[in-house]
Amino acid sequence: MTKIRSTTVLAIVHDGKVAIGADGQATMGNTVAKSNVRKVRKLQNGKIAVGFAGSTADAFTLIERFEDKLNSYGGNMKRAAIELAKDWRTDRFLRKLEAMMIAATKEEVLIISGTGDVLEPDNQIAAIGSGSMYAQAAATALKKHAPQLSAEEMVREGLNIAADICIYTNHNLVIENLE
Template sequence: MTKIRSTTVCGIYHNGEVALGADGQATMDKHIAKSNVKKIRKLLDGKIVTGFAGSTADAFTLLERFEEKLNAYQSNMKRAAIELAKDWRKDQYLRKLEAMMVVANKDELLIISGTGDVLEPDNQIAAIGSGSMYAHAAALALKKHAPHLSAEEMVREALNIAADICIYTNHNLIIEKPSS
């Protein structure tokens, strides 16, 4: 069976603000299955923004579980992420899910993986998915050489650079910022 896959998600914390964005492409084997997939979601009335890469159904399962954890831990994003990662690693069903998430609030950015990792990324840049290394490299350069740009502008440019290079990433971008 052909897998639907691939995306690029990039988040940046810069000058006191956070922005998280993703492209809109879903690829099935060697073909573009859909070009306007929404891979960014807002939770808790926009206070938390999430982005996912990997299997869409698996990502939605994780998103629902993450939202449950947020409710259980009074909206404490880091604690909810750690508890989700613990469950993800221990639960036989969840362990088979093929997805990753980036989550952000107004103060921090985290990567949650299926291996039980919750990472606070170096340089306050989080990137996942097929074009993640391109977006990450572009974001590093932008933070270093264009610090006058906003986090949102950096995310947009990093994703556009990734889309210019990665065949699994397109220019249909959605970028969101968490509310206060």
């Protein structure tokens, strides 16, 4: 799997709801270029939420392609993700894109990568980016030991913990909810 630095994206499905969030930091090398980039979007009239890590231009290209696949497959997220991953792996242009994506509905969450992977993570918690392991560890603990929290509260806390540890992640969070 491609190692993507410079952001953290976290999604959790919990109690029939999904929250997906990301920090807002964009870096160029070791310099913060912008602190409030919006890396989370809703698609399909708010039925699907996506978040991206990696090159912004590459990520927007992937989101556009993913949206085309969703339209081609009647909004079936898993099928669209698999078809995007196939294209991403075999298309000369797409193969050079440096990004990863999380896509989520209120029932499931997927990680989509350029190596052809479409992963359905354990515990319905997905994380990508430089701070992903910190955010995922925090979210896993919260889901297990504080199930009274909402999906949004878990995402917010997981991202804040990642921002406290990862220098490529900041506290300017954008979180989207699907119910």
